Amino acid sequence: MSNHSYSHEALAWIKQRLDDADTIISEAEKTAEKLQASTREEADAALARLKASREALLKLERDLRARADALRDDVEDIQEAAEKEWVEAETAFQTFLKAAQDQAGSINDLLVARAKAQRQSWEDAQKVMREQVTHTVDKARGEFDAAIKRVSDEAEKFQARIGDAKDAGDESWKAVKSGLADARAAHDRTIQKIKDAFSKLV
Template sequence: MSEKSYPHETIVWAKQRLDELDALISEVEKRSKDLSGSVRAEADAAVARLEASRASLQQSYDELRAEAKALDRTAEDLQDAFDAQWVEVETAFQSLLGALAGQAETARGIVAARVEAQRQAWDNSLKRLRDQAAETVDTARGELDAAINRLSEEAERFQARIGEVKDAGDTSWEAVKSGLAEAKAVHNRTIDKIKGAFAKLL
């Protein structure tokens, strides 16, 4: 990931984690209604930890978005802080699963909800990547068509001048060669732009 795109990628990554955590909390709260006794108490404690983590992650996410254009600290530092807090999310989640050892249906439902949230996040990322690729291909196609048209026009002009140059002196021939070299340079710059656009996708 390039340094320029790092804050944007971190924002996308953080949003995916928040969406996953929202789905997880919602499912745990829904499934906890059927629990009782010490299992319910542990589930409630896990939900409280998850909600505290959620609030902390939301604060980091809001800060990242607010500072994305002029970050005083690097996006890498923010992601490290987010990663550290995510460890608490995973720890709370594992504690919850441990507490639900005798409640297989509830545990399955919670894990399934989390997996579905992850799948949705991946689908969204894939859709964004496909949209970016389509936009880049369309832009590249337009630039290539324009470059080919310019090159064709220069070739036609060059062809028209060939007859004139046979009877003209070295000065005219140099002008034709210069025009062809300029057309080729425009073509090469356009091809480089297209390659650069595709490189951004990788």
């Protein structure tokens, strides 16, 4: 995978975590206001740690963006140099064709063979990439859907237990947390697989 793909992937990962942190902070602040004094202090300390983590993530995102911009500039420089070199290669090829102009049949064969090879190469590459992307996306989507269903099932069980008794107990809470962690992991794997598949297109 290219450095560009890695930086893009890392930025997407940090952005997801920042979005999560923003949602958690917003909801936690609403909940903290309703807490009793005995639990409010611990909740406020945890909320402060969460906000500090969010700020650290935000700084890391800014740093990575700056580095990605510098990397993009480097890639553009290399691409420009490669394009200039390709102009040299094409010029040399055209010079060859001119030198061999008295061999019209051979030149025609060479040009036709080159065009066919290029077209076949592009078609082969597109076919392989299309198949890989389709397979990877379908598989990742299936895994993610299964993880979301597990979380949904656990949430329904948890909600039913809360309906029966206001205090659902540690086991129910652990099951929901575990389900959410599984869903997050499945989501991350899904996104990673899709990114890996699409990075092959670049």
